[in-house]
Amino acid sequence: MKITVLAGGFSPERDVSLLSGSLIANSLCKSGHHVALVDVFFPYEGVLTDDAFTTDGNFMYTIPKDPPDLDALRKKVPGTALIGERVLDLCAVSDVVFLALHGGMGEDGRIQAILSSMGIPHTGSDFSSCLCAMDKYLSKLLFRAHGVPTADFVLTKNGEMPRAVSYPCVVKPCSCGSSVGVSIVNDEAELKNALDFAKRYETKILIEDMIFGREFSVGILNGKALPAIEIRPKDGFYDYERKYQSGLTDEICPAELSEADAKRLAETALKAHRALNLGSYSRIDFIREEKTGRFMCLEANTLPGMTPMSLLPQEAAAAGISYDELCLTIAMSAISSK
Numbered sequence: 449m450k451i452t453v454l455a456g457g458f459s460p461e462r463d464v465s466l467l468s469g470s471l472i473a474n475s476l477c478k479s480g481h482h483v484a485l486v487d488v489f490f491p492y493e494g495v496l497t498d499d500a501f502t503t504d505g506n507f508m509y510t511i512p513k514d515p516p517d518l519d520a521l522r523k524k525v526p527g528t529a530l531i532g533e534r535v536l537d538l539c540a541v542s543d544v545v546f547l548a549l550h551g552g553m554g555e556d557g558r559i560q561a562i563l564s565s566m567g568i569p570h571t572g573s574d575f576s577s578c579l580c581a582m583d584k585y586l587s588k589l590l591f592r593a594h595g596v597p598t599a600d601f602v603l604t605k606n607g608e609m610p611r612a613v614s615y616p617c618v619v620k621p622c623s624c625g626s627s628v629g630v631s632i633v634n635d636e637a638e639l640k641n642a643l644d645f646a647k648r649y650e651t652k653i654l655i656e657d658m659i660f661g662r663e664f665s666v667g668i669l670n671g672k673a674l675p676a677i678e679i680r681p682k683d684g685f686y687d688y689e690r691k692y693q694s695g696l697t698d699e700i701c702p703a704e705l706s707e708a709d710a711k712r713l714a715e716t717a718l719k720a721h722r723a724l725n726l727g728s729y730s731r732i733d734f735i736r737e738e739k740t741g742r743f744m745c746l747e748a749n750t751l752p753g754m755t756p757m758s759l760l761p762q763e764a765a766a767a768g769i770s771y772d773e774l775c776l777t778i779a780m781s782a783i784s785s786k
């Protein structure tokens with residue numbers, strides 16, 4: 449099959465995506481597919497024939513320590529478009545588009561809407577589900593409606609200070625990822641700074657009650673929950689640096705949970721996946737509230753990290769599914785779901 453892997457893009461998570469994309473592309477080549485890896489933000493300058501696709505998987509990328517400078521990036525391409533010229537032309541001559549994007553229009557449904565309007569099969573969830581999952585406010589409303597426990601919250605716009613807030617709380621932009629713009633806040637002065645910080649990324653901001661307890665993430669693959677992973681940052685919380693610099697966080701998979709708790713977590717994750725009507729795969733984040741033992745759902749990720757060391761591939765490995773098998777399964781379900 450001819451597979452275009454779309455990565456990068458105009459998103460704070462573009463570096464993570466470029467790494468995921470490179471490794472997915474290598475893996476699909478190993479499985480015998482013909483692959484093109486493209487940074488969706490830049491014009492595609494190659495040919496549109498079979499020669500656009502390679503079977504030599506030698507792609508590489510290293511994530512810089514700090515999130516990317518989007519203003520500087522914007523200046524590299526004239527205009528305001530989010531998709532580089534001719535990128536969609538390449539997609540149109542592919543059998544499948546593998547979305548290795550994170551954040552921005554890769555995760556909020558826009559690229560999915562464009563591809564499906566063009567009749568091009570793509571991996572992951574459809575555009576309407578992505579839209580709901582990307583918006584943490586909408587997601588929480590749907591979680592509530594489907595009986596998935598989630599922290600109490602208020603929504604605020606343009607950095608306005610809400611009237612009643614209980615401390616400590618967590619401030620986060622409504623539609624970012626990778627913990628970009630997220631702060632833990634203990635008092636009113638910190639709240640103001642956290643709102644100013646989150647506002648740099650987005651005008652819609654969520655203020656959530658802080659949940660104290662162990663953190664878990666659960667991958668869903670073709671309707672089944674994978675073994676949960678526990679995330680234990682060595683200090684602080686699971687922020688951008690602790691997500692992507694190795695050695696700062698312990699990840700335990702399968703998580704040490706009683707059989708009953710593991711089952712309850714898997715069921716809650718599947719419920720969250722269904723509440724948002726997600727597609728062939730997703731990864732759902734939780735904190736188990738120490739006080740009550742409830743698994744509180746933080747959010748659903750429609751395009752979770754896909755390096756072999758990312759959480760979902762680790763969970764797949766714990767279930768006996770290799771990285772190559774995982775990439776292949778995701779690519780194939782893009783075709784079978786059409």
Ligand SMILES: Nc1ncnc2c1ncn2[C@@H]1O[C@H](COP(=O)(O)OP(=O)(O)O)[C@@H](O)[C@H]1O
Pocket residue numbers: 599618620624625626627628630656657658659660663685686687733735746747
């Ligand atoms: N309500 C909360 N209570 C405690 N920690 C939280 C809460 N919300 C988020 N966090 C911490 O912030 C991290 C990022 O939050 P999350 O909602 O998963 O957004 P992102 O899309 O950035 O991953 C979580 O992994 C967790 O460590």
Ligand SMILES: [Mg+2]
Pocket residue numbers: 626627733746747
């Ligand atoms: Mg998360």
